[in-house]
Amino acid sequence: MITSPQVALHDKLAVQYKDDILERIIETKAKGLVLDVSAIDVVDSFLVRQIGEIATAANIMGAQVVVVGLRPEVAMTLVEMGFTLKGIHTARDLEKGIEILHKAGKPQL
Amino acid sequence: MTKEDVQKLAMYETLLENLPQEIFLKDKNSVYIYGNGSYARKLKIRPDEIAGKTDYDLYSKELAEKHIADDRRIMKSGKPEELEETYLKGGQEITVHKVKGPVKDEEGNIIGTAGISWDVTEHKRSEKALLERDEAIKKLSTPLVEAWEGVVLLPVVGILDSARAKQITESVLQCIARTKADVIVIDISGIAAIDTKSASHILRTVQAVKLMGSEAVITGIRPDVAVTLVTLGIDLSGVVSRSTLREGLEYAYAKLGLKLTKIQ
């Protein structure tokens, strides 16, 4: 399952987005989730928390998560703030992301 | 007052109250004496409620302090000033242009300030559209070499100070984003000196590269540099490093499943 937020996610929207994604994972019984954040130009602690929650919840539901397309300036800001997105797979682009999901041992997407 | 005086007064009042611009008068202590209809409407209060108020009553503390500082400056210099302020509220953006000047009495003493402001939002919008952005990307003095598809090499030579480290970070991260490199080999065998700040900066760059899904390998850490880093207490435990550029490249190729073999 591939999801790519294209609009500026303000808090309520972000939480709703998270809920929607998790619902879809249950519905489709998806084994993998690719979260494409290439359109997001600012990621603050709130959004990081949401991403973390998506990953944790998805894992519990048996789906692997990979975050792709993190912008360079966003990656730098996260590192400077002390966030490492520990335990969450990251990849440069969609292709790599799917590769990682495959390698993570889940044959179905 | 004569009939003419009354008429004149009525005329001035009509003028001030019907102008779309916001007009106000403040005393020496920046307390409002008068504000016209437009100003009252903007503040969402009645015109008779303006007198006696201060900017602290009408605006945020930061903005109030600015207004009062502007007043003081203008009363001190005796010269009028043009100012610009932008407000964003509920999704609306307005830019306001203000002209404020000192008010003098008959003897020439400064007794307050007077101001007139008007909306220039539209004007600002077209100004922005006309402004030409310089599209040229700054050529940084950090040459990036593509050693193979997916492998980028960055030799760093000279003094590695904060400014340089910042420059390097930018090149590295933009490069990864642009070329989609899997591995970037940063060779520091040619650096003259390194300080704590730049070392931490490079480390953070390595972490950021990892977040983006690629990997950064540091090569060429000379013994003296290694000693400096240890003395500074820099933690290199999470960083992949190799002593020579060659080993760094071998690591990179191996990661991509490549091997260099001699042609028979």
Next chain:
Amino acid sequence: MMSVSMTTVEITSEADIVVARVKAKAIAEAIGFNYMDQTRIATAVSELARNAFQYAGKGTVTITPVDSQEKRGIKIVVEDHGPGIKDIELALKGGYSTSRGLGMGLLGSKKLMDEFDIKTKVGEGTTVTIRKWV
């Protein structure tokens, strides 16, 4: 005649947090900050604006370009008339479990900017002033 510009963003909804950071980024770009710094500034503003909204219900973000002889930069003030913070040191250390977001936001902004100053009084509100130089 001199020209001094200041931008004020009122935070009364979550959408305003986005407005504030987009505006901060645009002004940062106009001042001459590079991409990295623009993002740092926008992120810091997002954190502080969110704190104001979440803990005080509303606040104001004021953005002023600074242009003095020696340096150019940006000054941002985020103020609210909310509950205030009882123990800043504790908040910055992440000690308040009930409002960990608050401390994280403050700490994050502090790390991203060059100057960070916070004034708070319980029952009156909080004002955070951050600066960054080109």
